[in-house]
Amino acid sequence: MLTVAIDAMSGDGGTGIIIDAVRTVLGQRSDVHLVLVGDPDHINQHIGSVPLPDGRYSIVPASEVVTMDDSAAVALRTKKKSSMRIAINLVKEGKADACVSSGNTGALMAISKFVLKTVSGIDRPAIAAIIPAIDGHTHMLDLGANVDSSAKNLYQFALMGSILAQAVDGIERPRVALLNIGSEDIKGNEQVKLAAPLLANSSLNYTGFVEGNEIYTDKVDVVVCDGFVGNVSLKTSEGVARMVSHYLKEEFKRSLWNKLVGLLARPILQAFGNRIDPRRYNGASLLGLQGVVVKSHGGADALAFANAIDIALLEIGHNLPSMIADRLGETLNAA
């Protein structure tokens, strides 16, 4: 049985969408047990009259909630009875294999790091996500856990990203690249320039610099960057995808004829829409911790939240934290 602790009090959409996601995942997989952490009355109220499958879930009470306005430090120090904290504690205590939360990213990172600790050799955990590409997908990190990352941080992100791609995609030697603003050696900021030789001299399959447009091609398996840059890039992508969808809808509404053609084209446009649907990519991994923690987008709906749970299950299935610890140990001992 794979057990995932769910922070049932997190996210803009409230507990209702989380229960819907739980229902979906339990319906799809018989080897999963979900632990709902939060106010039991509130949770049961949202489960309502259609019960969840018996014996497949449990409720663990938590009397506090980390809000989006709580600073990471305040959440860490004062909210020890929060649903987020207790869900992470369950992972630490071995009562859950992973934790999923839609809550405050800074707080989730700080509490996870404090409770679970980082894997030996990793200074700062990173946020990684799967980004769609023209053929397949790309793993990208860091996406916002670390701003002002040093060259050493970038090197550690690269090591973790490479192990992630090995585990999840079964690629033996994932192609790892540094995100930069040009492919020449003289381009870039100090951290990137200093990180390049670290990666080049490592055992990684380092392929050099990539530019922003190359994230979405099949040139690379892992894109490494500072958290500020990665977060801007990821959110820019969401913005562009939304604008493009908006334009496409506008064109198909421009005239009565266009609307008629739009009706005919509807299944095609829907298939297209599904492919660029950000919900299908929801769920970012906090990598480098001694445990699996997945952050769902705050605005996730049930489909998106279920996807985040699936990512946690995928990482548990591959035993990702031990894999990172083992391979990192080998790499660092070999160095």
Next chain:
Amino acid sequence: MLTVAIDAMSGDGGTGIIIDAVRTVLGQRSDVHLVLVGDPDHINQHIGSVPLPDGRYSIVPASEVVTMDDSAAVALRTKKKSSMRIAINLVKEGKADACVSSGNTGALMAISKFVLKTVSGIDRPAIAAIIPAIDGHTHMLDLGANVDSSAKNLYQFALMGSILAQAVDGIERPRVALLNIGSEDIKGNEQVKLAAPLLANSSLNYTGFVEGNEIYTDKVDVVVCDGFVGNVSLKTSEGVARMVSHYLKEEFKRSLWNKLVGLLARPILQAFGNRIDPRRYNGASLLGLQGVVVKSHGGADALAFANAIDIALLEIGHNLPSMIADRLGETLNAA
């Protein structure tokens, strides 16, 4: 007569596409004179048997070319007879009102700064471009001229961006925002956190932080960021737009029926394609110089290069460098 010096030896597409663009612009506007800078034989060969309109253009010889591999320092010091250098010299000498080049960005920036000098109050010029948004467009800077921008640099970019939006869009109080990874004050890297109070206490209509996805909305007129971040964001956008177009084409090719619907939908898809066509946004301004310099994408085709010339003409029409110098003087004297 508005006179624009064209670096006719620049760009991946060669002189042919530049001549095509010149032909387009001269056909559309009767108030423009274009100066083609480069090897006269080479240029005349590309003009070929269909002459350009008499008296509407001239050729100024240049015996060298700045290559994409030249470092900015080498280009500045050793290529004094290059088409890029001579085109910029023409602006300095008052023989042209603006210069357009598809060449090496670093070299263009270094030579422009050396020859034309920055406007008083500006330490480092910035690269600005017009980004499409759901309703209208956004001005964004810096897009790669400056990595590791300080808070003071960001403040100067904000001042210039605001004047640009005033001039080009006729907005009295453009909404200026700082690109960040969250809307809360505690988020961001050091430079952004330090820049925020500088903007808040200025005469600018500063609206706070925006995230990557908000660049493409109508929440803001000017987005200010470090050049590394801006360049990644811009290129990410290109990558996403290309991937999305690829997906859309794939869906319309998936079956014979889809192909038939695609034929019907063709004019609609074409109108959509035109709206996200990056060529229509080609042409980035080097702001903060005592002269108009526009950088065209290296891979620009004739349509895209013509657009870059149009941007130069727009900025000349608004007398942008003097406008920046005057308003900046007022702002800095008032401070």
